[in-house]
Amino acid sequence: MILFKHFLIALLIIFTSLSSFAQNEKAEANIREVMKQYDAVGLSVAVVKNNKIIYTHSFGLKNIEHNTPLSDNDIFRIASISKSFSATSIMQLAAAGKLSLDEDFSKLIGFKVRNPKFPDKVITLKMVMSHTASLNDSQGYFSLDGINPDKGVNWAKCYNNYEPGTDYQYCNLDYNMIGTVIEKISGERFDQYVKHHVLDPLGLYAGYCVDSLDNSRFVTIYEYDAKTKQFTPDPGAYNPRREEIKNYVMGYSTPIFSPTGGMKISATDLAKYMMMHMNYGKYPGGNRIIEKKYSKIMQTKVTEKDGYGLAIRTVDDLIPGVTMKGHTGSAYGLFSGMFFQPDKKFGIVVITNGTSAPETDGFNALIKASINSLYNDFIK
Incomplete structure (x- = not known):
């Protein structure tokens, strides 16, 4: 009887393994079709279900010139998903009582931030x-000089014609200034603050500073030219900016690290970070990174436009019939997506280092198709 029971268990294990293998094979075939449709160079993915990472895989190439295959260990500059790391850091400082979300931003950053058309309206x-x-980003966002009235002559052009707090426009400068506030309030250089208070507690290999990471793990990012149908590597994605860092001014030079888009991380580690947000600030079985109250504030829509909260969007048009939370990223030819469902405890991360796919309805077509494919094969 005992032997028969062991035999049944062994059969169940074999059946489960074969079923999982078949599911993976089907999912991978579907992803390869999507990649072929949109001329993807490489694609790294991670799927979370029932609060666990159930699948990770990397497809295609890390580097075209050397025909190097992409692996799960490789890291990408993930572009605007980086904003959520900056927002996470702010929420930690808010929970510690070091700042308030309703505080006058001018006092936090150390120079006047006021729309000249509405000079009495406090920008929080x-x-x-x-x-x-x-x-807006009209005066650039890799330096604060453009918006600082003491440094830039065209600072007024950084402001739109509507009253602060009444409308929405996505703006990269916003989060490079947020990074500066983190630095001024914490006393730590921005990249080090994120490492010590977000990355290390989650056990993630990632960072904003290029020279603090193993550059052999960087995925080459490719811009696609629709006219020539060629992919060209863009070295700007991993510009170390060593000279600028050598002359760094704490509390002002922060945009050098691009808090708005400069995080470098693998799809698998990004999925672990995503799980922390999916569980309202606490990694399952691990460290609490943000207080639940502040995590929920991050995920709450402030504006209907783009469903934007505080570096986390709420979207209803990514997967049909499913409301998701998360963010996208695009820069230098890279496109990324990190979206999760906090109630049902599933989420998907996808990152490509190059594609011919256009953007439609606010999403890169490859990113949207990949997320839907993985959802249908692993979640639905």
Whole structure:
């Protein structure tokens, strides 16, 4: 009887393994079809179900010139998903009582941040974090000089014509300024603050500083030219900016690290980070990174436009019939997506280092198709 029971268990294990293998094979075939349709160079994916990472895989190439295959161990600059790491850091400081979301942003950053068309309207930290501060990127965002009235002659052009807090415009400058506030309030250099207070507690290999990471793990990112139908590597994605860092001014030079888009991380580690947000600030069985109250604030829509909260969007048009939370990223030819369902405890991360796919309805077509394919094969 005992032998028969062991035999049944062994059969069950074999059946489960074969079933899982077949599911993976089907899912991978579907992803390869999507990649072929949109000329993807490489694609790294991770799927979370029932609060566990159930699948990770990397497809295609890390580097075209050397025909190097992409692996799960490789890291990408993930572009605007990086904003959520900055927002996470702000929430830690808010929970510690070191700042308030309703605080005058001018006092936090150390120079006047006021829309000259509405000089009496206070621009708050929360407005900047939700892209409702009436700011734009017209004067660039890799330096604060453009918006600082003491440094830039065209600072007034950084402001839109509507009253702060009444409308939404996505703005990269917003989060490079947010990174500066983190630095001024914490006293730690921005990249080090995120490492010590977000990455290390989660056990993630990632960072904003290029020279603090193993550059052999960087995935080459390719811009696609629709006219020539060629992919060209863009070295700007991993520009170490060593000279600028050598002359770094704490509390002002922060945009060098691009808090708005400069995080470098693998799809698998990004999925672990995503799980922390999916569980409202606490990694399952691990460390609490943000207090639940502040995690929920991050995920709450401030504006209907783009469903934007504080570096986390709420979207209903990514997967049909499913409301998701998360963010996308695009820069240098890279496209990324990190979206999760906090109630049902599933989420999907996809990152490509190059594709011919266009953007439609606010999503890169490859990213949207890949997420839907993985959802249908592993979640649905």
